[in-house]
Amino acid sequence: MNITRENIDELNAIVKVDIAKDDYSGNVDKILKDYRKNANIPGFRKGHVPMGMVQKQYGKAVLVDEVNKLLQDALNKYLTEEKLDVLGNPLPKEQENFDWNQENYSFEFELGLSPQFDVNLETKKPITHYNIVAGEKMIDDQVKHIQKQYGKLVSKDVAEEGDVVAGTFKNEEEEIENQTSFSLDKLKGKKNLNKFVGAKVGDTVSLNTKGLFEDDHQLMELLKVEHDKAHGLDVEVEFIISEINTQELAELNQELFDKLFPNQEVKSVDDLKEKIKEDAAKQFKQQSDQQLLNDVTEALIENNEFDLPKEFLQKWIQTVGEKPLTEDEAKEEYDKSEKGLRFQLIEGKLISENDLQVKFEELKSFSTDRIKEQMAQFGQMDPSQKELDDIAARVLSNQDEVKRLSEQMMNEKLLGFYKENIKLEEKEVTYEDFVKEIYK
Incomplete structure (x- = not known):
């Protein structure tokens, strides 16, 4: 077997795989012999069917299957050994007059190569990092809501x-x-x-x-x-x-404060409002961080220009789904997904170059912390380590949960990296003003 590559340009290449008879004949013969041993054909005892008949009935199908297996294994191994960073999957080139009756075969594949670039974190202007707080009206409305709830x-x-x-x-x-x-x-x-x-x-x-x-x-x-x-x-x-x-409405007195915040120092309406403000800030932090991630994503895409193997990717999109797309449909789908693909490449480079990968021990610790938080909400303030480990083991045995937690943890890692390495501008706003500004 021989594999060669021709680079068309920096983003496109052709890989040629030559397969000789010696590469596949041993496996094909072994499989056909096994077929012969187990074949049930009228007129012949089991195991005594003529090999010519077995060859005629199963030979072509076995040959095609074995050559395709050999081809895929060789191609995957080549991409790994050559450390080729490809986009999408290799696309087989159509070959006119291909003949399975010959003994030696040549296959060609188109490759879309990932562009080489350095991530530029210098944005044109500082990115706003919102500190969202509860305004007076929101706090007063929450006080009234509490009074109704306990009234x-x-x-x-x-x-x-x-x-x-x-x-x-x-x-x-x-x-x-x-x-x-x-x-x-x-x-x-x-x-x-x-x-x-x-x-x-x-x-x-x-x-x-x-x-x-x-x-x-x-x-x-x-x-x-x-x-x-x-x-x-x-x-x-x-x-x-x-x-x-x-x-x-319930009276704003010590009895109500103790119901709302047992074992905490809430002695007045002002204390209650401050507590509401603190709790709201914790809830708003998630929205603030998500908005920062969104804004950094847009800025990094705008700030890092590089070419993609556009024509290759459009051809690949035509074939990758359950239902083949037309050329126009593939172009439309590419236009929709281009920004997302660009950011995947930028994000992947940041993760790789700054060692931001999620490691299992980190994921286990992250999972345990989330479990402790959830248990605390139900009044279990001091669970044993064994109890936490057992629950974490069950959670991490679920692949969907592992994926969800990994994505959460990666977002936190990236968020921390952005806060340290990208120029930000802090801005305090009420929740109402935040909504107006973001969704104006």
């Missing part, structure tokens, strides 16, 4: 804005009849709200389901209709009021 419902006779009404939705024709309760705050539009304000227990309120709530999905729960029916549902329903309650 109590007080029965009343006449409905007002903000009350909770219980009753039954009905429409005989649509077979709707469901007992439920909801806050009047959920209603969309002043017109619908005004139908309830001043209503009493026992009253019937007529409503149209179209635009009754901000989200049609609420009709699924409150009217007990299916998902597809809820979207755009436009029918008249009656709501027979059976109960009216007002939400009496």
